[in-house]
Structure formats: C-alpha cells, structure tokens
Amino acid sequence: MSDFETITVPERLHGYPGVAFGGYVAGVLAARAAAKSVRVDFRRPVPTGAPVRLAATADGGCELTDGELLLAVASPAEAPRTDSPEAPSWDRAVAAAEAFRADPPEGQADCFGCGLDRTPATGLRLHCGAVPGRELVAAAWTPAPELGGADGLLPPELVWGALDCPGNAAGRLLDGRGAGAVTAALGARLLRPVPVGEGLVSYAWMLSASGRKYTVGTALATADGELCAVGEALWVEPRPRP
Template sequence: MGDRTDAKTITVPERLHGYPGVAFGGYVAGVLAARVDAAAVRVDFRRPVPTGTAVSFADAPDGGSALMDGELLLAAAAPAPWEAGELPGMPSWEEASAAAEAYRAAPPEGQVDCFGCGLDRTPGTGLRLHCGQVAGRDLVATAWTPGAELATAEGVLPDELVWGALDCPGNAAGRLLDGRPAGAVTAALTARLLRPVPVFAGAGLVSYSWMRESGGRKYGVGTELATAAGELCAVGEALWVVPRG
C-alpha cells in the first residue's frame, strides 16, 4: 500500500478516497511525509489530489517534498517544530467503544464511503474511524481494529495509514464538538509518529480528537492514536476548512 520514497510519481487508487474522486488526505500526507527527514512533518494542502491520475513528486525548499499536477502545486510537506502543549487524558477502550457505538447508532450526515471514516467500509477496506463524543468530555473517540489486509509484511500499520488515523477524527471533532457542517476539508496536517502500530488479532487501537481553536470557516484540532493498552503511537494537529457555500 505504501509508496517507495524514491518514486517519481504516484497514482492514488479510487478505493483510497476521502470524497469521491479525491484522495484521502491523511494517506496523501503520510506518503509525502515519508520523503521528509524530520521527527515531525507538516503537510499543507493547496488543491484536491485526484484519484486514478498520476501526479508527480518534486523537491521543496528546506528538505521538503511537494506533490504536483503539472505546474500546479497540490500539497507540500516540510519539517515542523513540535510542542505538545496541554493534552487531554486518553479515553479508555471502553469509553472509545461506547463513543463509536453512539456514532454508528446516529451518524451525522456525511460521506459514508470515505476510506478513513466511512460506515460502508469493512476492517479490510478502510480504517473505520467512527468517532463519537466521549460521555461527559469535550472529546471524540473511536475504538477500532485494523484488518490484516492493511498491515505491512512486518505486521504493523503503514506510516501513511497512521497519518490517516490522525485525519478523520478532526472532522468528527468539528461536527460533534463545534457544530460544523458536512464537507469540511483538511487544509494542513502535522504529525509525529512515535512507535510502530501493531496489526494483529486483538490489537485494538484508540483514535481521539479535541478542539484547539475555532473561528470563521476554519477550526483547529488535536488528534492522537494509541493502543488499547494506553501506549501513545502518534500525535497530530490539523487545520480544517469549511468550503464556501
């Protein structure tokens, strides 16, 4: 599933879409981040990355990497400073499971076939990040277990899918904690991967997100990914934008 870091082009298959015809942002961010030698990387999205169409990698200033469609800049990745700041406590597996069940029982209107959070996906064809609000907390979370089909030969989640696990929860935070409408897009995603993420029977994961700021059409979130046992695997922050109209 991953892309070789020395490749010149990439064609994202349609099955890896967020919205129809648009590549899943977390996946694209992870592919670009793999080409940047830094502990934390920020990826800025300038235009939608299409599925089913070859787009090109290009070098960017200061050790960064860019994704181009001809002369058009689609996304750019660069080393980023990382300051954790104040973080919420991780929800338990039980809390995250209850939040996910609440989401599935009454899902907000949205894209049901998104690779990251689509309700129509199976564990082998999507991440199934069904984030509902954690009872009594300003936090959304989901408990999930990746399908074996998503693992590398070493039995871990590919880095680009770890980035994906930090993406869709931000949409849920905006929808459920800040009253945002469907259709928001990731404008920027910054992440730091801390340890390999296991994929095997019984290896549950918890993704969770919270609001950091909100104003106008934009809002910022924090997101984390941990094992069910409470080991933090990756941390991220993202800027989301609600399109005009």
C-alpha cells in the same frame, strides 16, 4: 529521495469521491521528506487514479504537483505537542463509536478513514462519537492484517490517516460544524510502531476556531492508553452557497 517520482493514489483510498484521503497523502509525503517532524499543507484536492508528481524541495520537504498545479507541500515543522489529553478507555471508545454508527450526522462520505460501509480490511473505520463527560470524540477500531505490511505493522501513511478523520468529527460533534469540511493542513509525530490486529483508539479535541476554519488536536493510542502518534490539523468548511 530522487529529484522526483510519479505516484498514483488508488481509488479505494479516497476521502470524498475522486479525492485522495488526506491523511494517507500526508503520510506519503511525510515519509519522503528529509525531516523527523513534518507539516503537510494541502493547496488543492489530490485526485485518485491519476499520476501526480512528487518532488523534493530545497528545505528538505517535498511537494506534490499535477502539471503546473501545486497540490500539497510537506515542510519541516515543529513536532506536535505530546501533552495530549489522556485517551479514553477502550470501553468508552467502543461506546462512542457505536453511538456514532447508530446516529451518524448527515453527509457522511464513503471515506477510507471513516466510511460507514468500510470493513476492517477496506478502511480504518474511524467512527468517532462524542465521549460523555469529556470534550473529546473517539473511536475504538482494530486494523485488519490486510492493512499491514509484511512486518505486521500499520504503514506510517495509515498511522497518519488515523489522525485525520477524527478532526472532522471533533468539528461536527463538539463545535457544530457542517458536512463537507476538508483537511487544509496536518502535522504529526509518530511515537511507536503500530501492529495490525490489535485494538486502537483514535481521538480528537478542539483547539481553536475562527470563521470557516478550526484547529484540532488528534491522537492514536493502544487499547491500554499508550500513545502511538499525535497530530494537529487545520480544517476548513466549504464556503456557503449564494
């Protein structure tokens, strides 16, 4: 990439209102970093609808800034492990998503990744519910053609997005976390192209937890269980109000 460029995240690609969807932002930065495996660390919320500056860094990564404020940094990193748990079956992922939609936890936002009112053309619909008998959350979903590129594939930044929200669901449903947690860091490894219009399973599991922070593994698979991407994310809950 050149020394810097200016980007603006459209409002429709928000996580929380006015805040850019973290998985999408991470994917945008990862695509511009000169490394095959990247970890993106978020320092501050990235706004939607406002220009921010994306610049290369000396280590082959890149950073996102708003004036003097550092928003996010993408750095070369070790690839997330690919020995993830086996994906749940399509039918079990469908059932988990339906259970989530029938009784969603409080505090759900109109997120591009997991918003309940999003359609297959306006969001990823990562409605991850618990999978009975397994320490996993999962969602079956099918990206509409409107989300794909001219090649009929889900853009890499949306593949990264498919590894984001499941981590929030894992924290809430498997570890009793509350609403309002944010993605503090996300690393991913993309394993194969992901076509739109075909069934996919996003799923996540807990790795560790300490205080307000917890770490999750996430994965994206085809309906037949073939891995498309794997990730690892750090989530942070908001500080308790005094």
